[in-house]
Amino acid sequence: AMFHITFPVVNRASFGLFGSLWCVFNRAAMACIWWGVQAWIGGQCMEVMLRSIFPGTQNIKNSMSASSGTNTRDFMCFFLYWLISLPVMWPEMHKIRHVFTAKAIFAPTAGIIFFIWSIVKAKGVGPIIHQPSTLHGSALGWQMVISTMSCVSNMATLITNAPDFASRAHRPRDAVWPQIIGIPLGFSLVSFLGIIVSSSSQVIYGEPVWSPIDLLGNLLNDNPSHATRFGVWFISASFILAQIGTNIAANSVSAGCDLTALFPRFINIRRGGYVAAIVGLAMCPWNLLKACILCIYNSDPSRTNDDCSSQQNSNSFTSYLSAYSVFLSSIAGVMISDYWVVRKGHIRVADFYTTKRDGWYYYTFGVNFRAYAAYVCGILINVVGFAGAVGTKVPLAATRIYELSFFTGFGVSAIVYIGLNYFFPVPGSGKSFEEVDESDFRPREQHKESTDDDVHGSEKYTYGEDDLKKD
Numbered sequence: 001a002m003f004h005i006t007f008p009v010v011n012r013a014s015f016g017l018f019g020s021l022w023c024v025f026n027r028a029a030m031a032c033i034w035w036g037v038q039a040w041i042g043g044q045c046m047e048v049m050l051r052s053i054f055p056g057t058q059n060i061k062n063s064m065s066a067s068s069g070t071n072t073r074d075f076m077c078f079f080l081y082w083l084i085s086l087p088v089m090w091p092e093m094h095k096i097r098h099v100f101t102a103k104a105i106f107a108p109t110a111g112i113i114f115f116i117w118s119i120v121k122a123k124g125v126g127p128i129i130h131q132p133s134t135l136h137g138s139a140l141g142w143q144m145v146i147s148t149m150s151c152v153s154n155m156a157t158l159i160t161n162a163p164d165f166a167s168r169a170h171r172p173r174d175a176v177w178p179q180i181i182g183i184p185l186g187f188s189l190v191s192f193l194g195i196i197v198s199s200s201s202q203v204i205y206g207e208p209v210w211s212p213i214d215l216l217g218n219l220l221n222d223n224p225s226h227a228t229r230f231g232v233w234f235i236s237a238s239f240i241l242a243q244i245g246t247n248i249a250a251n252s253v254s255a256g257c258d259l260t261a262l263f264p265r266f267i268n269i270r271r272g273g274y275v276a277a278i279v280g281l282a283m284c285p286w287n288l289l290k291a292c293i294l295c296i297y298n299s300d301p302s303r304t305n306d307d308c309s310s311q312q313n314s315n316s317f318t319s320y321l322s323a324y325s326v327f328l329s330s331i332a333g334v335m336i337s338d339y340w341v342v343r344k345g346h347i348r349v350a351d352f353y354t355t356k357r358d359g360w361y362y363y364t365f366g367v368n369f370r371a372y373a374a375y376v377c378g379i380l381i382n383v384v385g386f387a388g389a390v391g392t393k394v395p396l397a398a399t400r401i402y403e404l405s406f407f408t409g410f411g412v413s414a415i416v417y418i419g420l421n422y423f424f425p426v427p428g429s430g431k432s433f434e435e436v437d438e439s440d441f442r443p444r445e446q447h448k449e450s451t452d453d454d455v456h457g458s459e460k461y462t463y464g465e466d467d468l469k470k471d
Helices: 007-015 020-053 055-059 072-088 097-121 137-154 156-160 172-205 212-218 226-262 269-282 305-311 314-323 325-342 349-353 369-389 396-402 405-423 465-470
Strands: 449-451 460-462
Touching (some): 007 369, 020 156, 020 212, 020 226, 020 269, 020 325, 097 212, 097 226, 137 156, 137 405, 156 226, 325 405, 369 396
């Protein structure tokens, strides 16, 4: 926000001009994958909304083979959501805020209505909150830790590429205060509403239904009234709007900024968002989320659980997606420690865009090996527990460390990076904290002659203080 630069550019300060490409590629790949996953969840909301309008949607005949991993109804709803998302992604970033304004109005309203509705059907809050706990002692404590880390991991991608949005702020405080107030308060409120709503299903149906979409769909069973169908339509439509906003903020813009940095001659932010949408469709996200329960919804009675053998690893892959915060936390640890501790706010924006060997961020052939050493250390502390998350049997200690994966990865990478810079300081290490662009303070003699074909043709041009002031 101070220097109005995006994640791919900020990452060059810590990982180097060329070393940053790996981090940017990682974030771009995850944005594309998560675009598809979030779109599939949006398709499930679309299915519930269509059922509330056309009850016959539930009985659409399946014409897709078992090997597809889905059925006609679910794919139709997913594709409708995918189509609706495309025009919303077209406006420029500063104009897309109107979508989030609508989301800020309708999504909380729908959530509160769903909350009240669930309490009424459960005949009060009492039966919900007085349900006996199934966990006690250390098991309960570690489950609270796991749940907390799940919330943090959910934000890991946005923590890493926060500059993509902060760079658009007029003042630094415009990016700081909304996050300080909105994230803790918003997460706490949404988590509270979700827990109460999902817990009410135990009282209403005798079994827990932890997916709000499934619980909303259950309200349409057994010939619901017109008022019930309208309520389900409004809530599901609001959830679709919320899902579109989430996909744009977390994935479309991120993929656009990252792919623009990787292929600047061919891709801009808008095109990058559409690349993410195409990849999200082509990757068949239902195969990542659907388990063998898929067969229950298929209309072909000849299908059995044996037909779903290809789905057995879907839960493991979902765990892998969540566990990817291990890699992103190590990147964030290096970036944050580089800016706040090593450089103490001192940067040279001009050096982000030049491959001159005397630039601060050229390092060794464009790669900062200190950053990569710290990055690998942050991953190694969690790699054993990560293997356990995808099905391998590992020691309990490794599991406990992994359950704190974001903090352990972040902390280890930050400490190692700071230690390496103590013994092998990077160019531009700061002595006192001050957020300043030192491009304007470079002595004239440090500016060498350079050729700028784009602006000055083949004429050699010497950059000095006057030119920097003009820029």
